[in-house]
Amino acid sequence: MTTTTQVTKKVYLFFPKSETEKPIVYHLVKDYNLIINIFRAKVTPQEEGYLSLDVTGTPEDIQRGLDYVKTFNVAITEGNKGVLWNAERCTHCTNCTVHCPTHALHIADAATRRVAYDETECIECLSCLESYPYGVCSSMY
Amino acid sequence: MLETTVDECSLRTYDEINRKIEAGKAVVLTAEEIIEYVDKHGLEEAAKTVDVVTTATFGPMCSSGCFLNFGHSSPRIRMTEAWISDVAAYCGVAAVDVYLGATQLRHSDPANMYEVGEFRYGGGHVIEDLVAGKALQLFALSYGTDDYPRREIRTMFTIHDLNQAIMTNPRNCYQNYNVAVNCSEKRIYTYMGILEPNIRNATYCSAGQLSPLLNDPWYRTIGIGTSVWLAGARGLVYAEGTQHSPSVLRGENGVPMEGSGTLALTGDMKQMKPEFVRGVSMKGYGVSLALGVGIPIPILNIDILRATCVRDRDIFASIVDYSTDYPERTGKSITRVTYEQLRTGEITLNEKKVPVSALSSYHKAREVAALLKDEITAGDFPLSQPSTPLPRAQGMNKLEIRGAVR
Numbered sequence: 001m002t003t004t005t006q007v008t009k010k011v012y013l014f015f016p017k018s019e020t021e022k023p024i025v026y027h028l029v030k031d032y033n034l035i036i037n038i039f040r041a042k043v044t045p046q047e048e049g050y051l052s053l054d055v056t057g058t059p060e061d062i063q064r065g066l067d068y069v070k071t072f073n074v075a076i077t078e079g080n081k082g083v084l085w086n087a088e089r090c091t092h093c094t095n096c097t098v099h100c101p102t103h104a105l106h107i108a109d110a111a112t113r114r115v116a117y118d119e120t121e122c123i124e125c126l127s128c129l130e131s132y133p134y135g136v137c138s139s140m141y
Numbered sequence: 142m143l144e145t146t147v148d149e150c151s152l153r154t155y156d157e158i159n160r161k162i163e164a165g166k167a168v169v170l171t172a173e174e175i176i177e178y179v180d181k182h183g184l185e186e187a188a189k190t191v192d193v194v195t196t197a198t199f200g201p202m203c204s205s206g207c208f209l210n211f212g213h214s215s216p217r218i219r220m221t222e223a224w225i226s227d228v229a230a231y232c233g234v235a236a237v238d239v240y241l242g243a244t245q246l247r248h249s250d251p252a253n254m255y256e257v258g259e260f261r262y263g264g265g266h267v268i269e270d271l272v273a274g275k276a277l278q279l280f281a282l283s284y285g286t287d288d289y290p291r292r293e294i295r296t297m298f299t300i301h302d303l304n305q306a307i308m309t310n311p312r313n314c315y316q317n318y319n320v321a322v323n324c325s326e327k328r329i330y331t332y333m334g335i336l337e338p339n340i341r342n343a344t345y346c347s348a349g350q351l352s353p354l355l356n357d358p359w360y361r362t363i364g365i366g367t368s369v370w371l372a373g374a375r376g377l378v379y380a381e382g383t384q385h386s387p388s389v390l391r392g393e394n395g396v397p398m399e400g401s402g403t404l405a406l407t408g409d410m411k412q413m414k415p416e417f418v419r420g421v422s423m424k425g426y427g428v429s430l431a432l433g434v435g436i437p438i439p440i441l442n443i444d445i446l447r448a449t450c451v452r453d454r455d456i457f458a459s460i461v462d463y464s465t466d467y468p469e470r471t472g473k474s475i476t477r478v479t480y481e482q483l484r485t486g487e488i489t490l491n492e493k494k495v496p497v498s499a500l501s502s503y504h505k506a507r508e509v510a511a512l513l514k515d516e517i518t519a520g521d522f523p524l525s526q527p528s529t530p531l532p533r534a535q536g537m538n539k540l541e542i543r544g545a546v547r
Contacts, residue, residue, distance in 0.1 A: 091199065091419060091431065092504030095334050097486070098342045098496040107486065113503040131335045133201065133421045133500065134431070135261070 004058040010120065011066070012081040012140070015049035019072050025051070032065035033057055039124040040082055042141050050141040052082035052124050082124045082140050085117035090136045099131040148443040155526040158192050158439050165520045169193045169437075171510035172351045172449055179450050187446060193517055193524065194449040196356045197370075197435040197509035198348040200501030201421045203332070204312035204383060205430045206242040207268060207410055210304040211279065213237055214296075219289035223281035224248060228267050232281075236289060240309070241267060243430035253425060257330055263428030266420030268308075271300045272372070273415040306410035308371065312382040314434055316354035316401035317458060320345045320478060322495070325464035330425020334500055336463055340490055343460065343497045348506035349453045349480035353436040354402050356449045358395040360387070362438050364527025369406055370435035370513045372417040375522065376408025386537035395448070398457045398477055402531060406434065417509065433505055435513035439524050453480035460490070470539075 013024075020043050028034045035056040043049035055062055069076055085105070092115045096105045102123055108116035128137040161167040168191050170178055175194045179187045209230070219236040223229070227248045230239035245264035252258045270277055276297045285292045300306050321333035322340045329336050333344045349355065357363045367378045382403025389401045410418075417433030440446045459474035466473045475490070482488050483497050516522040 091502040093200075093500055093502040094486075094498045095344065095500055096498070098498040099335065110484075112507060113484070115504075130259075130424050133334065133423055134419055135422055 004060070006056055007059055007062065008054050008056045009062055009078065010052075010054055010080050012077040012079070013051040013053070013069065014075040014077075015043060015051070016073055017046060017048060019074055020047065020049045021045050022072060024069060024072060024074070025053075027068065028055065028065045032061050032068065034061055034065050050082070052080070080119035080122050080124070083119075083122050083126070083128070084138050084140065085119075085128075086136045086138070087117070089134065090115055091134050093134065096128045096132050096137065099127045101125060101127065105137075148447070150442060152188055152440060152442055153192065154441070155439060155524055159523045161192055162517055162520055162523055165518070167192045167517060169195060169514045169517045171507070171514055172196045172356050173507065173510065175446075175449050176350065176452055179446075184443060184447060184450075188440065188443050191440050191446070194356065194438045194440060194446075195435055195510045195513040195517065196351055196353040196438060196449070197433065197506045197513065198314060198352045198501065199417065199431060199433040199505035199509060200346050200348070201332070201423075201429040201431045202310065202313045203244050203429045205268075205308065205310040205432060206240055206264065207271075207306055207308045208234075209239050209241060209306050211237040211239075211298070212302070212304050214291060214294055216291050217289045218281060218283045218291035218294050219286055220281040220294075221283050223279065225267050225279055226262075226270070226277045227280075228262070228264050243268060244427055246428060252427075257425040258427075259424060260422045260426070260428045262422075263420070265428050265430030268410070268430055269415065269418050269420040271306060272410055272413045272418040274299055274301070300411060308374075308376070308406075308408050308410050308413070309379075310406045310432075312384060312403045313406045313432065314353050314382070314404045314436075315347075316352075316358070316403065317397050317399055317456070318346045319399065319461040319467070319474075320458045320483065320497075321463045321467070322460055322475070322490070323464045324462040329464055330423070331463045332423055332426045332429070333463060334498070335424060340493065340495055343483075343488060343490075343495050344500060345458060345480075345483050345497065346500040347458065347480065348501055348503055349456055349484070350451055351503065351506045351510055353434065354404070355396055355451055355456055357438055357445070358391070358397065358448060358451075359533060360402060360531040361445055361448075362441065362527070363404070363436055364530040366525060366528035367436065368522070368525040369404075369408070370437075370509065370516070370522070371406055371408035371413070372433050373414030373512075374408035374410070374412035376406055377525070378404050378527070379407045380405040381531050384537055385532065386535055387532060388534050388536045392455070392457060394451060394455055396451060396456050399459050399474075404531075417505070431502075433509040435509040437513060437517060437522070437524055453484060456480045458483065
């Protein structure tokens, strides 16, 4: 009986054309005991694919799972890379903050009205992309 | 009455202030700093010490644009139609002069034809790219004349290649503005952003206590000829802004509770800073241009100083339903709230909590106010006395629909 605590890690996967038909996520669940929470995916046979997900499990299982993914020609980026916020171009108007359901985009300083982006809170709903007058948020895919 | 006379007594003149600015001895505070200063030292003391208060705003200002002069090609062309990066510019002026407006859509933009339009690029973005020094494409056509034989031209250019790039904005710095909500059952797309049904959000657009005309509600110092900081360039107020209508409901402090005054501004785009000139895309609405504007207020008397101490809690804005009352022009507003309430990020309407966000940026407005303060303190930005005051009593005409002329 293991007592190791479960952790959650955000991962962004890029699949080249050759790897889009393989059931990688199935094996992560079945063989590595990982809980997968997919935020967003675009994986079509014969095309490049993208997958943004959370993996939850013991650190060892996560490591083994990611090592397994690495045996394919899949690029792994840890952290949230599906939605990009361009800090330099943000005008801090705050318009995005009410449309962001998880408050990943939030007012970090009440006095100066500075807006900040906490990528760990982002679920990639993309509502910031449509309610962002200054075009500061973008999607990798 | 006696008090009023005392308050209107001159503390200092424009010339005296400018001599101090030139000597690097002027005392300058931002419209945010003056509030705290007066709280601490009192009005009398502040009146003796402070020479200038800097005000500022940053937000979308649709009635903006620029005159560009391209210089003459060989052979010459008298442009009749022109596009800059596929955005049409007005050519009904001299041969190689054009006017590019902030809300002009890009050629072939589907607008709202098939689905809610995204309006990713238009006049405002061209102006942003110009100021940022990017290379843009000019494509122009002509019918050809004896003295201007060329009928077509296509070339790349940057702002540095132009003889003049003069921003000329018929309406900026709206004194105050509506708070927008949506009382209908479906989402609407407006110039105030996306408004969710059943008042699920509210948006506003003003720098409140930092905003130029809210700090000079009766236009005692801001008039035609006033020098302004227009996106980093030294610009000026060239006329009253379009729709300037100061005869609206005002509070006891003289601060209007709705639109009211506006300014027409101009400035040299070659001197502008790109971070204060930003194209705007409003989903389902169109494109625009956001600008940073700073205006110095000389503390000529105590009345002028008192007005600059206005705070967000003293400034009211009207909440307007953009699903019916605004489009139908009923003139109705739901209620009024202060900017202090708005800036908490939440207001209460019909016992319901409504999240609030802005289109204007208080953060950028603070930056502008601080930059202008630095320029004045360093002796680089002398003030100018207006040549003509702005009208203080004037309404706005409605467009009547009369029978078509046969």
